Amino acid sequence: MEKYPNKMTVCDVSVHYGDKRALGGVSLDIPENQIIALIGASGCGKSTFLRCLNRMNDEISGCRVAGEILLDEQNIYAQNVDPVLMRARVGMVFQKPNPFPKSIFDNIAFGPRIHEITQSEAELKDIVHSALERVGMIDEVKNRLGDSAIGLSSGQQQRICIARAVAIAPEGVLMDEPCSALDPIATAKIEGLIEALAADYTIVIVTHSMQQAARISQRSAFFHLGELIEVDGTSKIFTSPNDPRTENYITGRFG
Amino acid sequence: MRPRSLLRYYGQNAVIWTFIPAFFFLIVCAFLSSILLEQYFLGLIAEAYPDADTANRDLLFAQMENVALGVLSTEDGVLQSLATDYAEFGNTIQRARGWLVILLSLSLAGFAYLKAMPQFRARESVEKVLGGLFLSSATIAILITVAIVASLLLEALRFFDVYPLWDFLTGLHWSPNIAVHADQVGFSGSFGMIPVLGGTLLITLIAMAVSVPVGLLSAIYMSEFAHPKLRNFFKPTLEILAGIPTVVYGFFAALTAAPFFRSIGLSLGLDVSSESALAAGAVMGVMIIPFISSLSDDVIRAVPRSLRDAALGLGATRSEMVIKVLLPAAFPGLVGAFLLAISRAIGETMIVVMAVGTAANLTFNPLESVTTVTVQIVGLLTGDTVFDSPKTLSAFALGIMLFVMTLGLNVAALTLSRRIAEKYE
Amino acid sequence: METKISPRYTDMITRSLKRRHRKETCLRFFGLTSILFGLAFLVILLGNIANNGLSALLQTYVELEVTVPDSALLDAEGKVSEEVAFDTNWDGLVKKGLRAKFPDASGMRERRALDQLVSANAGFDFKTRILHNPELLNQPLTVWFKTSDEVDQYVKGNMNVSVDESQRRLSDQQLAWIDELAASGLLERRFNTSFFTQADSREPESAGILGAAMGSAMAILVMLVLTLPLAVMSAIYLEYFAKPGRVTDFIEVNINNLAAVPSIVFGLLGLAVFLNFFQMPRSAPLVGGMVLSLMTLPTIIIASRAAIRAVPSSIRDAALGLGASNMQAALDHVLPMAMPGVLTGTIIGVAQALGESAPLLMIGMVAFIVDVPTTVTDPATVMPVQIFIWSNSAERAFYEKASLAILFLVLFLIVMNLTAVLLRRHFERHH
CATH class of the missing domain: 1.10.3720.10 (MetI-like)
Known part of the structure; x- marks a missing residue:
């Protein structure tokens, strides 16, 4: 297996909601331009962990994060770091497709507009077009960019959401079970898209489907009851895991 | 034979039959009798005071009522005798109404008692009445809306009889202080x-x-x-x-x-x-x-x-x-x-x-x-x-x-x- | 597909951030300011009213020496007689006591000015007191009499005396007398009991809220008796028996709309239907309660429906x-569990009705009534309308009375609303 440099390094991160511990002592390397899958039973803390990586947990009141997460050697939980910038650098795609109730164009232009990436309409149009190209939708929607994104199928909506995230050229993209609300055909399309995106972006994907993890990720991390049990190459995890709990989960004895 | 419903439903059924019809009867009677009484005596007043107009007759009626209640005394012999009659009539009607209500309620109670056989489905009967009661309370909201529209509209239409709707809607001048009687000067509301x-x-x-x-x-x-x-x-x-x-x-x-x-x-x-x-x-x-x-x-x-x-x-x-x-x-x-x-x-x-x-x-x-x-x-x-x-x-x-x-x-x-x-x- | 790496915008974003955070601070600031504006208004409103009203708890009294002769109360046979008492000039007795303090006051005008210092009701109050204590006859008494409202206001410092004599309600001579009385310790501020034991009066110093409070209580009682069963029954019907369809929809739209109809429209309805058509008595708490029940019915229906809906369907x-049966399930199992919610809704409805005045103006509950009502058909007024009446009066003392009445009303309403909130929290926790 090739060795990639680490884009993000997680050191001993734990998360509390109020007095309840949701995640404890997670340490993990996230290599650049690779896909890492977080697997585990529901409620095991994998989504909570994902939301730590771009400080989305800040938005949940009563949620406290301890430990360090380095993005390019810089602790994103340091005092002087702006969470807004972190979220621009590490984008996020959610479980349920959540396009804004606006036109397709406005959805994708949302990021570039708020971040004031360009002042010229022409350039904005270019950005939107290349984002749509990136997700392979340009031919489907180029004649109806003004239509509401709500009218699209959910597979298309999810791809719009991915295009919306990549329009501001983030360094990483976090995906929280992006296919769980989709049918198999749409899922296949999105999976292909994710693999293609890995060339340019570091991707962390939470999935409840082991097949999906096996299909697209290079590395897998198994979470169980708020702890990281094991992280290794995906093929290693799925064929000869070190920890019996991982094996139990993989073989379907629980979860 | 085992009764078809719990025993309490037979009791509830009897209570419903005894009181509810009698209650509505009482309300309707009270309303009707006061209207009939008023019409009858207004007629008598019209006979006794041939030159009184409607407003005067109403006034006389109110006076007579007060005399009958003993709040007011009058020198007018005609009015006094009318008032005496009025009080007597009122008492008779009230007494008759009381007896009728008691009779109705007792006979319906008897009816319910006779019906209270084991094979009688008392619960269904009670529930039917309750269901009706619930439905009618739900329709009260509609009734209130209708009452609002009707009462406002009726009075407003009487206003538009004397004042044109169009002038009301488009007029630029509002000064409602008009003379109450037409013969006063300045009828210029x-x-x-x-x-x-x-x-x-x-x-x-x-x-x-x-x-x-x-x-x-x-x-x-x-x-x-x-x-x-x-x-x-x-x-x-x-x-x-x-x-x-x-x-x-x-x-x-x-x-x-x-x-x-x-x-x-x-x-x-x-x-x-x-x-x-x-x-x-x-x-x-x-x-x-x-x-x-x-x-x-x-x-x-x-x-x-x-x-x-x-x-x-x-x-x-x-x-x-x-x-x-x-x-x-x-x-x-x-x-x-x-x-x-x-x-x-x-x-x-x-x-x-x-x-x-x-x-x-x-x-x-x-x-x-x-x-x-x-x-x-x-x-x-x-x-x-x-x-x-x-x-x-x-x-x-x-x-x-x-x-x-x-x-x-x-x-x-x-x-x-x-x-x-x-x-x- | 040839992949094109978009340029990374980190620097541009970093540059824009400062300005964007400033905008954020702006919005936060305006939001907080808005809330503080609301709270500040609340403090100013209540503070202002408390500041004006609390002084009405006290009333200025003047100490006079009076002797009541036997002939004022006893008939020829030496028995206490109300008729004799009725004919006695009690005001004269009080005035005599006052004139004894200022023997220099001479001439009709000056004497009348002097008489104006004591309450116009002082004689009447005195009569009542002596009637109940005939043993006080025929001996020199030291009695504390209510002063007139002008004296009271002056003593409390609510009168601007720097203006010209003709611009104020007390003359320079009267002020001099008052100062003299105060200097010799004959003026005293005492707790104003009659504010809580009497109904309205033309004289501010005798006006009280008991009449209005009773009127309110009666109207609310009538409202509750009429509304609560109706609201609960229609809520059960709409939640459990109504089949979805046009009729049910229509009923729902009606209820929602009625909840937003201006209250004065219900007053017009009451005037046209209850007073003019059914010839019910004007100014009666009975009719007031009926109008209020029309008005609060939608509120309580909506609250009761929410309470019934909140009962788990598993029950x-x-x-x-x-x-x-469906009926048994609703009445025996669901309704008892929904009752706390219904109660909360009812408290809110009662609080709303208790503060309502506009529709009651329409049915004549705005009359001047000196007797405390004893039945629901007696003419009466209610607390908010009493406040309205007093605040329309010219005397400064009524303004003070209105403020105090507001304090009691608002305090009572806040307590009611708090009860509703606490009740709701309590039951939410237990479900």
Whole structure:
């Protein structure tokens, strides 16, 4: 297996909601331009962990994060770091497709507009077009960019959401079970898209489907009851895991 | 044989048969007999006093009633004898009615007793009656609406008999102080509602100018920025404002706010009326703040969490999320809330009754005194006036205008809020 | 597909951030300011009213020496007689006591000015007192009499005496007398008991809120008796028996709309239907209660429906599963669990009705009534309308009375609303 440099390094991160511990002592390397899958039973803390990586947990009141997460050697939980910038650098795609109730164009232009990436309409149009190209939708929607994104199928909506995230050229993209609300055909399309995106972006994907993890990720991390049990190459995890709990989960004895 | 229902249902059934029909009978009887009695005696009065007109006959009837009750004594022998008859008739009818009711109730009780056989399905019977009772209470809401429309419309139509509808709707002059009797000079009442409507709209506009920004910003702050603990303090405290009776706001507007605005105006060299639209409107605006903030809060919170996440996940600041995502998504609901608030401001009575005048000026200067629909209704109906004069009837014409305006706004608001509920379900 | 790496915008974003955070601070600031504006108004409103009203708890009294002769109360046979007492000039006795303090006052005008210092009702109050204590006859008494409202206001410092004599209600001579009385310790501020034991009066110093409070209580009682059963029955019907369809929809729209109809429209309805058509008595708490019940019915129906809907459907299913009829499930199992919610809604409805005045003006509850009502058909007024009446009066003392009445009303309403909130929290926790 090739060795990639680490884009993000997680050191001993734990998360509390109020007095309840949701995640404890997670340490993990996230290599650049690779896909890492977080697997585990529901409620095991994998989504909570994902939301730590771009400080989305800040938005949940009563949620406290301890430990360090380095993005390019810089602790994103340091005092002087702006969470807004972190979220621009590490984008996020959610479980349920959540396009804004606006036109397709406005959805994708949302990021570039708020971040004031360009002042010229022409350039904005270019950005939107290349984002749509990136997700392979340009031919489907180029004649109806003004239509509401709500009218699209959910597979298309999810791809719009991915295009919306990549329009501001983030360094990483976090995906929280992006296919769980989709049918198999749409899922296949999105999976292909994710693999293609890995060339340019570091991707962390939470999935409840082991097949999906096996299909697209290079590395897998198994979470169980708020702890990281094991992280290794995906093929290693799925064929000869070190920890019996991982094996139990993989073989379907629980979860 | 085992009874088909629990024993208590047989008892309930008997109670229903014994009391409910008798109760309704009593009400109908009381109503009918008083009407018949009145008609009969009005007839007698007409015979005894051939030259009395309708109004006089009514007066005589009222006098006779009071004599019969012993509140009044009279020298008039005819009236005295009529009153004696009236009292006697009344007593007889009352006694007969009492016996009839007792008879009815006893015979129905007997009927229920005979029916209480084991094979009788008492529960079904009781439930049928209860079901009917429930249905009729639910239809009361419709009944009230019908009663409002009918009573307002009937009186308003009597007004439009003497005053043309078109003049009422488009007239620019409102001065309802007309002579009560036609033979008095100066029968010149003029009922053009435009200045009254203009005043209402002006005050509503001022109230909305205060309450919409303040209420909306409060709602945004509470739902998106405030710490939960702070929110738990702010929200109920602000809602105290909504629980304060309107008469208190009126008191404050008339005795504190109006002089305050006037003295500020004087120091700026402006002539502010002591009954200025500004004072009433501003205080009304404060009254509506909690109304707008709690409705907007509901609407904003109804926007799905996933849209907030989407915006924040793209690196939007909270204010960008609020302004570019939440508010546009909540827009129809917010408009609905504002419409309800407008409807409230238009129908608000005590603040304006206490803080603005009754003179109808057609002006859009908030420093002047204006009048409103509700002020006029109160003014026209609380004085000592003959009920049937155009002056009092015009209050009902204004009342129906008020009802129609608020109904339109309420229905529009309801439709909008239903639409937004469907959108996110 | 040839992949094109978009340029990374980190620097541009970093540059824009400062300005964007400033905007954020702006919005936060305006939001907080708005809330504080609302709270500040609340403090100013209540503070202002408390500041004006609390002084009405005290009333200025003047100490005079009076001797009541036997002939004022006893008839020829030496028995206490109300008729004799009725004919006695009690005001004269009080005035004599006052004139004894200022023997220099001479001439009709000056004497009348002097008489104006004591309450116009002082004689009447005195009569009542002596009637109940005939042993006080025929001996020199030291009695504390209520002063007139002008004296009271002056003593409390509510009168601007710097203006010209003709612009105020007390002349310079009267002020001099008052100062003299105060200097010799004959003026005292005492707790104003009659504010809580009497109804309205033309004289501010005798006016009280008991009449209005009783009127309110009666009207609310009538309202509750009429509204509560109706509201609960229609809520049960709409939640449990109504089949979805046009009729049910229409009923719902009606209820929602009625909840937003201006209250004065209900007053017009009451005037046209209850007073003019059914010839019910004007100004009666009975009619007031009926009008208020029309007005609060939608509120309580909506609250009751929400309470019934909040009962888990498993309760109903369990009852139905055991063979209970729909009606039994609703009345015996769901309704008891929904009762706390219904109660909360009712408290809110009562609070709303208690503060309502506009529709009651329409049915004549705005009359001047000096007797405390004893039945629901007696003419009466209610607390908010009493406040309205007093605040329309010219005397400064009525303004003070209105403020105090507001304080009591608002305090009572806040307590009611708090009860509703606490009740709701309590039951939410237990469900």
